[in-house]
Amino acid sequence: MTPAKTSAKTQEPAAPYIYTANHAPEDSRDSVVFVHGAAMEHSVWSHQSRYFAYHGYNALAPDLPGHGRSGGRPFEDIGELADWLCGLLAGARGRGFHLVGHSMGALAALETAARFKHDRAPLCSLTLVGFSYPMAVSDALFDAARERPTEAYAMMTQWSHASQLGGEPVPGFWSPGMQFSMMSGSHDGALLADLRACHAYAGGEDAFARVSCPVLFLCGRRDRMAPAKLAAAHAAKNDNAEIVFLEKCGHSIMSESPHGVLRELKRHIGNNAAAKN
Amino acid sequence: MPRPTKTRFDTLALHAGQRPDPLTGARATPIYQTASYVFDDSEHAASLFNMERPGHAYSRLSNPTNAVLEERIAALEGGVGGIATASGQAALHLAIATLMGAGAHIVSSNAIYGGSHNILQYTLPRFGIDTTFVSPRDIDAIRAAIRPETRLIFGEVVGNPGGDIMNVPLVAELAHEHGLPLLIDSTFTTPYLFQPFVHGADIIMHSATKFLCGHGTVIGGLLADHGRFDWKASGRFDTLSAPYDGFHGMRFDEESTQAAFLLRARREGLRDFGACMSPTTAFHILQGMETLSLRMRRHVENTRAVVEFLQKSDAVEGISYAELESHPDFSLAQKLLPRGAGAVFCFTLRGGREAGRAFAEGLEVFSHLANVGDAKSLVIHPASTTHYRMSDDDLRAAGINQGTIRLSIGLEDIDDILEDLSRGIHLSKKARA
Numbered sequence: 001m002t003p004a005k006t007s008a009k010t011q012e013p014a015a016p017y018i019y020t021a022n023h024a025p026e027d028s029r030d031s032v033v034f035v036h037g038a039a040m041e042h043s044v045w046s047h048q049s050r051y052f053a054y055h056g057y058n059a060l061a062p063d064l065p066g067h068g069r070s071g072g073r074p075f076e077d078i079g080e081l082a083d084w085l086c087g088l089l090a091g092a093r094g095r096g097f098h099l100v101g102h103s104m105g106a107l108a109a110l111e112t113a114a115r116f117k118h119d120r121a122p123l124c125s126l127t128l129v130g131f132s133y134p135m136a137v138s139d140a141l142f143d144a145a146r147e148r149p150t151e152a153y154a155m156m157t158q159w160s161h162a163s164q165l166g167g168e169p170v171p172g173f174w175s176p177g178m179q180f181s182m183m184s185g186s187h188d189g190a191l192l193a194d195l196r197a198c199h200a201y202a203g204g205e206d207a208f209a210r211v212s213c214p215v216l217f218l219c220g221r222r223d224r225m226a227p228a229k230l231a232a233a234h235a236a237k238n239d240n241a242e243i244v245f246l247e248k249c250g251h252s253i254m255s256e257s258p259h260g261v262l263r264e265l266k267r268h269i270g271n272n273a274a275a276k277n
Numbered sequence: 278m279p280r281p282t283k284t285r286f287d288t289l290a291l292h293a294g295q296r297p298d299p300l301t302g303a304r305a306t307p308i309y310q311t312a313s314y315v316f317d318d319s320e321h322a323a324s325l326f327n328m329e330r331p332g333h334a335y336s337r338l339s340n341p342t343n344a345v346l347e348e349r350i351a352a353l354e355g356g357v358g359g360i361a362t363a364s365g366q367a368a369l370h371l372a373i374a375t376l377m378g379a380g381a382h383i384v385s386s387n388a389i390y391g392g393s394h395n396i397l398q399y400t401l402p403r404f405g406i407d408t409t410f411v412s413p414r415d416i417d418a419i420r421a422a423i424r425p426e427t428r429l430i431f432g433e434v435v436g437n438p439g440g441d442i443m444n445v446p447l448v449a450e451l452a453h454e455h456g457l458p459l460l461i462d463s464t465f466t467t468p469y470l471f472q473p474f475v476h477g478a479d480i481i482m483h484s485a486t487k488f489l490c491g492h493g494t495v496i497g498g499l500l501a502d503h504g505r506f507d508w509k510a511s512g513r514f515d516t517l518s519a520p521y522d523g524f525h526g527m528r529f530d531e532e533s534t535q536a537a538f539l540l541r542a543r544r545e546g547l548r549d550f551g552a553c554m555s556p557t558t559a560f561h562i563l564q565g566m567e568t569l570s571l572r573m574r575r576h577v578e579n580t581r582a583v584v585e586f587l588q589k590s591d592a593v594e595g596i597s598y599a600e601l602e603s604h605p606d607f608s609l610a611q612k613l614l615p616r617g618a619g620a621v622f623c624f625t626l627r628g629g630r631e632a633g634r635a636f637a638e639g640l641e642v643f644s645h646l647a648n649v650g651d652a653k654s655l656v657i658h659p660a661s662t663t664h665y666r667m668s669d670d671d672l673r674a675a676g677i678n679q680g681t682i683r684l685s686i687g688l689e690d691i692d693d694i695l696e697d698l699s700r701g702i703h704l705s706k707k708a709r710a
């Protein structure tokens with residue numbers, strides 16, 4: 001899709017960049033929308049999104065405003081981000097939607113699911129990867145993001161990997177290096193805005209109460225950024241929710257366990273496809 | 278400098294990229310000596326080949342032993358990933374072939390390995406890729422050599438044969454001003470002595486045949502990518518930004534913003550040119566890398582002692598080692614290479630070709646051969662071997678003369694190394710007389 005340009009006057013993001021694995025979305029397919037986390041972009045989903053595009057789904061992995069190839073400024077508020085995602089869904093093709101979010105993107109996906117108004121196509125499933133609520137950000141990380149962003153990228157990369165030694169099943173790539181490089185390439189100020197949005201988000205309880213589609217919590221057992229026990233507490237309260245732990249994984253779960261994440265997404269999304277509803 | 282891992286260099290050199298084998302518990306990296314991998318089913322096969330999920334399909338594309346090595350070099354260099362190739366030459370070729378095609382142009386340092394010079398000067402022009410060679414010391418010459426069709430700037434940190442040091446930060450800045458990536462051949466320095474990415478380079482190549490393997494047992498090459506160069510913004514790299522018919526219209530920089538170069542190098546370059554590394558070779562290089570910092574420290578320590586020894590000899594006309602104050606790049610080397618300027622250097626014996634030949638042939642601890650970066654000390658006298666058929670003028674143009682000797686200092690007891698050199702010097706004096 002088209003790369004975005006920012007309109008300098010309004011600071012309103014123009015058309016965002018959306019990765020679709022070279023497939024024009026079709027009305028007859030379910031659409032899986034992948035929402036990236038803080039200071040990330042669409043390719044953090046590359047081990048999952050491409051698969052869906054080649055297996056009967058529309059895959060849509062946007063670069064959120066102020067991230068990756070999308071212009072505009074990053075939202076500092078999960079509600080605003082959710083409204084923006086609702087707008088994206090309203091304009092997107094598909095007979096049903098599946099929201100998949102990671103970290104900040106998981107908060108945004110949750111809030112989007114709560115605000116989503118079903119007119120054309122239903123919201124069929126929600127998957128929260130590396131999710132915690134609340135998502136409190138430490139002063140140390142805020143300070144670093146403000147004053148020394150490269151240090152903040154390094155801290156987050158270190159905390160995000162269960163093992164500092166690599167050995168992930170993606171031949172030829174070093175996952176900490178990939179994450180650090182992705183964050184280092186993020187737009188100025190994006191991380192700080194994203195962390196503010198995460199920290200300030202207080203709508204989790206309300207949002208869960210309003211979500212009616214099945215929810216999958218996908219947690220790295222050794223996630224230090226978004227401790228699995230926080231997700232587990234919400235999963236336990238929600239009849240419509242299921243929680244799956246991936247062992248030996250931290251917060252960078254899509255690259256630490258690409259097969260595990262894909263397997264669980266296929267199952268959850270497949271079980272809840274619009275055709276089955 | 279903030280780093281993506283808390284783990285330190287020596288630990289990464291031993292562990293990065295490998296966990297004990299989950300099936301057998303094997304602690305060492307197993308050699309997966311297999312050409313191919315059984316698919317779960319056809320759908321699994323199709324998704325592997327189409328890059329829908331990571332995994333191994335065929336060892337020309339990837340192999341689990343090689344993958345450990347690729348991840349390890351990426352971790353040690355601070356990059357996003359790596360690619361193992363059949364040789365250092367194959368690594369250079371793969372990098373170039375991934376970035377450009379006919380009509381493109383390269384600006385290269387003129388103080389590079391002879392084999393690199395060969396491919397750039399003689400072979401690639403036949404495929405429509407031209408190179409302008411400039412002194413790595415002359416930033417204005419580098420700038421002046423850049424043309425609209427330039428796609429790459431290339432050089433070595435410590436050049437051959439004069440030990441010229443490339444001002445990597447400065448050249449990187451220049452390259453980036455022109456929307457170009459900087460490729461550094463880091464063979465002589467290894468990530469222990471110099472980390473090109475920290476200084477702004479975009480891609481690194483190694484002849485892993487040398488210090489990384491460290492024991493003179495295999496031929497192999499490596500590429501590592503920093504993952505920061507913005508191929509799309511540069512607008513010069515259609516191979517990475519435009520749809521590629523050879524892979525279902527994939528735009529590599531869209532598929533992975535950070536790893537576009539490595540994806541295309543693997544998915545096209547390894548697939549089509551096929552210069553992959555053997556997994557047994559990868560094992561040997563991994564084995565060597567486990568002790569990289571121990572060895573490099575000793576290589577440098579012994580080299581410093583040898584340089585000091587040669588400085589005192591009346592048979593020696595000059596020494597090109599950047600740790601000497603007399604070297605034009607002394608202060609740059611102090612800044613960029615605080616751990617040492619490597620273990621390969623040239624010096625010139627008085628007495629010309631005969632003295633040089635007698636010296637090289639008379640050594641016993643040093644092996645007379647065409648290689649560097651072995652645990653064993655090595656010597657070559659270019660004027661009577663690799664450069665034998667060259668005229669004096671051509672030799673001078675290559676930065677050497679009849680009495681030039683190249684040493685690669687090994688890990689032997691320094692007293693034995695020095696005794697051997699004394700013997701050689703004695704013989705060189707006799708040949709002169």
Ligand SMILES: Cc1ncc(COP(=O)(O)O)c(C=O)c1O
Nearest residue numbers: 364365366390462464484486497
């Ligand atoms: C600096 C340098 N680069 C590249 C190469 C080529 O590597 P290989 O011999 O592994 O092909 C060499 C080999 O001598 C070298 O010394």
